[in-house]
Amino acid sequence: MMQKQRAKGQRESVFNNEVISRFELYNSLFLTLPFYKVKDTGTLLPLFIKYCEDGVKNHETPAGIINAFFEKYTQNNSKKDIIDLLFRFIQYIERQVVLFDAVEDASFNKLNADEEHSALLVYLKKGVDNKPLNEKIEKLIDEFSLRLVLTAHPTQFYPGSVLSIITDLTSAIKTNDISTINQLLQQLGKTPFFNKKSPTPVDEALSLAWYLENVFYFAAANIQSEIDQSLNDYNLESKKIIELGFWPGGDRDGNPNVHTDSTIQVSKMLRQILFRCYYRDFRNLKRRITFRGVEDNIALVHDVLYKNAFDPNIETENISDFLIENLNKIKTTLIEDHDGLFSDLVSDLIRKVELYGSHFASLDIRQDSRVLRDVHAYCRNNKPINALYPENYDSLNEEEKIKALVFKSAKINYTEQPDSLTQDTLETIAEIKQIQQSNGEMACHRFIISNCQQASDILQLMELFLWNGWTEDELSIDFVPLFETVHDLAGAAEIMETLYSHSFYKKHLANRGGKQHIMLGFSDSTKDGGYLMANWSIFNAKVALTATADQHQIQLAFFDGRGGPPSRGGGKTHRFYASMGKEIANKNIQLTIQGQTISSQYGSIDSAEFNMEQMINAGISAGMKEKHNILLDPLHKNLLDEMATESYDSYVSLRKHPLFLSYLEKFSPLTLLSKITISSRPVKRNSGGSLKLEDLRAIGFVTAWSQLKQNIPGFYGIGTALKNQEKQGNWDKVVKTYQESGYFKTIIDNCMMSMSKADFSITAHFANDKEYGAFWKMLYEEFELSKTLLLKLSGHETLMENYPVEKRSISVREKIVLPLVLIQHYALEQLQNEVTDEEQQSLEKLSIRTVYGIVNAGRNLA
Structure with missing residues (x-):
């Protein structure tokens, strides 16, 4: 206990010295930011912050605080002048948030230096002379995986240009390069923080792919390298543990802007970005491997990578096995003929190809069950399917519906033009096959059914695949029910019992390796039932679902739809996984990362590696201990x-x-x-x-x-x-x-x-x-x-x-954005009064603009 207290005290001291002190120092450079009327803005902002703090202490209204400030410190107090200066304050504060993020990220390794070491390494050491423990470790490693799924949500808004500045700023702060910091802050001042128009789903995907290309590509491979080395030291076979998932372009649940062409474009984009990463690495490797005996393989791999990275007309196919084969030939030659010189560079690229294949991240498809029921009904009205179903099918009870399902492959003759959602669903089902052929099966292998309320929701979707280009033998799709509301969570185990007992579904699961993915949503369960009930409902659902899967000898993978804030499943997420007992399947950790969680926890290679390791530690520790969860007593x-x-x-x-x-x-x-x-x-x-x-x-x-x-x-x-x-x-x-x-x-x-x-x-x-x-x-x-x-x-x-460091960080961030909160409330207050159309537009923009900085500073508020 004393050791933990000392560690907390040391982290707090590091935070004060490395973060608070440096932020205050670099914050003074904001006076040089290239804003219009920058001198007035930079001079007045500290005074405005003090007015806000005092006004809140005295329980004054935002309008009272702001009007009093302008009366005392400015001469022109027209509504236009007030709004103009408030907008400039917002610009400043937005960038102060970025600066604080960069300073904190630059100190990340120092702040987390005392965190626990790899749980895997600890257990491997224990198992050296302990055969039963060693066998348990081997089995756990063989079954364990971590899948992080990036989702597009309207709280992650930094464009790639700003993300690049943040990355460079963090690097400059690490070395206290004042000149570069000053230049980057000026660049930040001139760089727009948001789009003039709403992005398309493909735009969102491209923005989010920045993290794949610049963070996860390296971080996941580094973690996998450490795992490989640890396993190799103890004569255990390497096992791919980390997987990446992706929702933009595939998640059409309620988003009318996601269509089949979005899905196709995103799958192509992910592939192209990945091959550009491979090509970048291979060029560096090629500069070092200048020996005889590898020329042909080097030239062959170079040509293939270049075409896949830059030729838009190339016929795409999954070439990961081809790459691994030829890279291994190069590696073998280096080991046998050149003393293994630079073979580690080849091994690193092989590892990345094994991790990311030809797809980079698996593109999940998601649609609401109510839409899918309508699509099933549309297909049943067309030949030859209409002859196989009773006309009153929709009025049948659940048991009768399941008995009526036929699971026959068929080519439907559509006679009526479907609505847009139906057409999108049918086209997407057909297109998934093409994506798998181009990028590999892992590129798009999960269909998530939102608002899943009955077993027929899944079984009917399987029929849709059989009616639209798929056969039973080639149905390389995992059908994933999503249970969200308190009511749906309570009935989830019964639904899965029905599915596991169904002959067609049972055969399909066997073809998929006996593994069932089930998604549980925190967000809607919290909105539906409140914080404690949501968490407890999900806990009980996991216990019941695990028991049901065990009875049918099904390997269960829970996919948690966690948002950024604690109210939507965020917070100290790894502690939830570490605290699971043997009654909850926990060998396949899958979770969404979204909004500001992406930038705050996975925004740099250092932080991404740390947080991935924390999640792996949680899963390995829980899997090795397998304690009974006392909450079931x-x-x-x-x-x-x-x-x-x-x-x-x-x-x-x-x-x-x-x-x-x-x-x-x-x-x-x-x-x-x-x-x-x-x-x-x-x-x-x-x-x-x-x-x-x-x-x-x-x-x-x-x-x-x-x-x-x-x-x-x-x-x-x-x-x-x-x-x-x-x-x-x-x-x-x-x-x-x-x-x-x-x-x-x-x-x-x-x-x-x-x-x-x-x-x-x-x-x-x-x-x-x-x-x-x-x-x-x-x-x-x-x-x-x-x-x-x-x-x-x-x-x-x-x-x-x-958590003194996190507490102090929150305190500083809340202080930075307090003026934004008051400006927002001021604008909303003014909108309650009689205003001109022009004033209404300005006040709405003012209110909207403050949302960005408040959310970013909170890091997991939305």
């Missing part, structure tokens, strides 16, 4: 059942409050998020209708609360649940559960992280609002109740006390 399970229900009731009561949605609409930029030009997806699914909570995407929902600095989805209801347990005399039981369960402790820690990014003092003036004052007080009282009882439960005096 009656004492703990009954307690969590009660708390989750109490929390759920409290949250649902809030959600059903008549002012709930209108409060968000009036005081947050929720209704303006659709105008933000950083995403191709709409904020809500029913884009043409009025705003309804059920149609609102979880990202927009959580983002709106984060902009208010209230983060309701991350804690609401947990204080009430704890208070009820205390009243019932169960407090000691709750404390015991917290102390003994790593899973429950992580839930609590992440909840406190979410609360640490909330600040109700910013909106304290809402208490005086005639219509919404009582509602705000209700939110505030639950926050204070939750905070008080969480601190009591953890034995801490402040939130995130056991």
Whole structure:
């Protein structure tokens, strides 16, 4: 314990010296940023920040704070002049956030120097003279994998040009190169931070591919190299552990802008970017290998890589085996004839080809079950399928529908023009085969069914494949149900039991190696049932799904749809995986990384390697220990059942409050998020209708609360649940559960992280609002109740006390963006008044523009 405390103290000292001090130093360079009227802006911003801080302490309104500031420090106080200067403040603060990110990233290795070493290496050392342990390690390594899936969400908006500046700025800060830092800050000042128009899905994919090309290509290979070396040292065979996934261009769930051509373009783009990476590496290798005996193979590989990287007319095919074969020939010659000189460079490229093949990252296809049911119905109305189904098929119950399914390959004669969603689905099903032929099976092998509510949702999709160009023997697709709502999670095991018992599906799974992928969504389950119920529902679903899979001897791979903030499954994610017991399948860790999580945790090679290693450590440690999860013991399970229900009731009561949605609409930029030009997806699914909570995407929902600095989805209801347990005399039981369960402790820690990014003092003036004052007080009282009882439960005096560096980082970031929050609220306040069309447009832009910096500074707020 003392050692851990010392390590925390050392990290805190490093953070103060390396991050805070350097940020303050480089921040002074902002006076030279090339903005219009830069002198006035740079001089007035510190004064404005102080006014904001004092005004919030005094519970003043944003309008009162801003108007008072302009009256005291400026001469021209027209609405246009005020908005003009506020826009310049925003530009400054956006770039201050970037600077702080770069300074923090530059100190990453120093801040994390004391973290635990590879769990794999630790267990390998233990197994040297322990045959049973060694066999267990071999089996675990053979089955274990980590798949990180990059998803496009409207909180990751830095264009490639800014990402490149951040990378260069981080490098310059590492060496304290003041001259370069100054130049890069000036470049940053002139570089646009956002697009003038919304990107297409292909634009999003290209932006996100920056991380594949500049970070993951190197980081994943470096981690795999360490794993290979560790296994080799202990005479164990190498095993590919890391996989990459990709959603932009494939995820059409509710995004009307994703079409088959988007999917085709993205698959081609991923392939081309990958081969340019290979070609770049091979050119460096070629410069070193100038010996006799390898000329022919060098020339052959060079020619193939060049054509695949740069020739748009080349007929594409999966050539990964060809590359590996010829690279191995070069390596063998180097070892046999040239003392192995530079063979390590060849080994590195071989490793990358083994990891990324001809596809780079697997492109997942996702569509809502309701759309897929409509497509199935459309196909059934056409020959020859219509003769095989009863006319009343849609009115049959689930059991009768499953009995009616025929699973026959057929070429359908379509007589009526399908609607756009149906046509896209049919074209995509046909196109997946071509993508697999061009880039390899791993390029596109999963079809995710959102809102999966019954076994027939999956079985009917399989029929769609058989009716549109596929045969049973070549059905190289993993059908992945996505269970999201509290209700759907509760029934997930029963659905999978039906599938595992179905003869056609059972045969298909056997052909797929007996492995079932199941996706579980945190975002919609939180929006549906609140923070605690969402986490507990997913835990129980995993236990039930694992038991069902074990009964049928199915290898289960859970794919967690985790968002950035704790309320959507983010936070200390690896601790969740490390705390799984033997009752939960955990040998295939798969999760989405999205929004600011990508840039904050995987934005540099150093941070990406660290976080991947943390995830692998979590999986290996949990797999080796295989402890029973104490949350399944009656004492703990009954307690969590009660708390989750109490929390759920409290949250649902809030959600059903008549002012709930209108409060968000009036005081947050929720209704303006659709105008933000950083995403191709709409904020809500029913884009043409009025705003309804059920149609609102979880990202927009959580983002709106984060902009208010209230983060309701991350804690609401947990204080009430704890208070009820205390009243019932169960407090000691709750404390015991917290102390003994790593899973429950992580839930609590992440909840406190979410609360640490909330600040109700910013909106304290809402208490005086005639219509919404009582509602705000209700939110505030639950926050204070939750905070008080969480601190009591953890034995801490402040939130995130056991994570002092992260706590300090959050504090600095929140201070930087406080003016943005107030500017946003000021703009929304003004929009409630009578304004001209021109003023309305300016105020909306002002409000929208602040969202970027607030989200970026929070790193996992949306």
